[in-house]
Structures are given as C-alpha cells and as structure tokens.
Amino acid sequence: MTRGGRTKDRDAPGERRCIVTGEVQPKRGLVRFVAGPDGVIVPDLAEKLPGRGVWVSADRAAIEKAAQKGLFARGLKAPVKAPENLADQVEDGLARRVVELVSLSRKAGDTVGGFEKVKAALAAGRVKVLLQASDGSDRGKGKLWTPEGARWFGCLTASELGLSFGRDHVIHGALAPGGLTDRIIIDASRLTGLREHDGGSAAGKDLDAR
Known part of the structure; x- marks a missing residue:
C-alpha cells in the first residue's frame, strides 16, 4: 500500500506499466521483454522467460521508440542493447x-x-x-x-x-x-x-x- 492507502500500480492483478508511455494497462495490451544472456533484448511473447522483464505497448511505434531511445536499458537498469529489427x-x-x-x-x-x-x-x-x-x-x-x-x-x-x-x-x-x-x-x-x-x-x- 502507498502512504495514501492506495494500492500501487504494480500490485494491480494482470496490469503492467509501459516503459514508453508510462501508462498502466492490462497485460493483454502489452509485450514483455527480457535481456538475453548476451545482453540483447528478447521479446518474451509467452511471458515465461526468466529474469526481470519490462513491458511495452503492443504497438510498432512504441517498440521502435523504446529501442531507439534506450528505454530498455533504463527500465532494466542494465547496459542492454535492442536489435534494430526488434519490432x-x-x-x-x-x-x-x-x-x-x-x-x-x-x-x-x-x-x-x-x-x-x-x-x-x-x-x-x-x-x-x-x-x-x-x-x-x-x-x-x-x-x-x-x-x-x-x-x-x-x-x-x-x-x-x-x-x-x-x-x-x-x-x-x-x-x-x-x-x-x-x-x-x-x-x-x-x-x-x-x-x-x-x-x-x-x-x-x-x-x-x-
């Protein structure tokens, strides 16, 4: 719970925050990404890969922006790279x-x-x-x-x-x-x-x- 008594966004069942828009929405409208062993971003479409993940709206422009602006590294707090053809x-x-x-x-x-x-x-x-x-x-x-x-x-x-x-x-x-x-x-x-x-x-x- 937050100090104001409200449940934190990340605690809401089935919802995640898009690292591009900052909006919290149901997971069904997002795509999960994780860092592979080589530090390259990998889409986790089945949502089963181990490790910390970040979420991006299921939208080509959003995914391309996350890759181009280094938002994956910021979200994962790690020096990861996104392939040019990620979308x-x-x-x-x-x-x-x-x-x-x-x-x-x-x-x-x-x-x-x-x-x-x-x-x-x-x-x-x-x-x-x-x-x-x-x-x-x-x-x-x-x-x-x-x-x-x-x-x-x-x-x-x-x-x-x-x-x-x-x-x-x-x-x-x-x-x-x-x-x-x-x-x-x-x-x-x-x-x-x-x-x-x-x-x-x-x-x-x-x-x-x-």
Whole structure:
C-alpha cells in the first residue's frame, strides 16, 4: 500500500506499466521483454522467460521508440542493447503464435475455415471470432458478418491463415467460444498493433473467397 492507502500500480492483478508511455494497462495490451544472456533484448511473447522483464505497448511505434531511445536499458537498469529489427521480431513471432494457436484450435474442433463452413457457423450462432485474410477481396469478405459481441480480425494474410488449415490459402475462418479462442484474441490484438492496421504487409492483393 502507498502512504495514501492506495494500492500501487504494480500490485494491480494482470496490469503492467509501459516503459514508453508510462501508462498502466492490462497485460493483454502489452509485450514483455527480457535481456538475453548476451545482453540483447528478447521479446518474451509467452511471458515465461526468466529474469526481470519490462513491458511495452503492443504497438510498432512504441517498440521502435523504446529501442531507439534506450528505454530498455533504463527500465532494466542494465547496459542492454535492442536489435534494430526488434519490432519485426515481435511481429513475426506473434504471427507464428496466432497461426499455431488457430491450428491447434482447428484440431480441437473449435475452428472452421472456408466461406461455406464459416457462413454455416455464423448462422448457427457458434462464432466468437471471425478471421478474414488481409489480402482477401473486400467483396468476398463483405458477404459475411461479425455477430454482436464477437470479434473480427484481419491481421493474417491468406497464406498465413492457410497454414493453420494445412492449405495454400484461406480467406475466412471462424472460432467458437471456449478452448483457445481467448488466447487467440489476445495475440491477434497484439499482432494488429504491430502491423499498425489489419492489412499487414501483404495488404492490397485481391484473392478470391475460398
């Protein structure tokens, strides 16, 4: 407790302070970083690496600022270095995590892919998250809808989403409530922040709905 009787920010469950903005927010909107054995900053996307960690908002500009301004060294109180491509490392790592989690969710029977299967799941009210490829055609994606209270993400490309289903390309995916869905929501939200918009690096391509 502080002298004024208020609980310190760091004691709030599930919240951390961003070393860039100074704001305290839920961990789901932040990325944890630690210093590796060689003194180089490493993203701890699973939040399991040992040692003292610091947190940065899941935002490309924030991570780049932390690296450029020496904020990691200040936060860790150690002479650490951040690689120039740190934001890209975080983006690539989050993309792999989302792809792998969606794949596991599919194998557990909680995720479907393809226009007709997703449309059927929507009609049956079994969708908590609608996934649509960033480089899918707007016309095809516009034929589906996000249910009230559900989430929509367009942070994966068609080829990335396809990896989750063992196909070359997938435009539409739907996640049912439960299972790994909440974990996917957290990492997909972080990935959206790193890609700065849902289109990602491959936005602008036009693929047919699959």
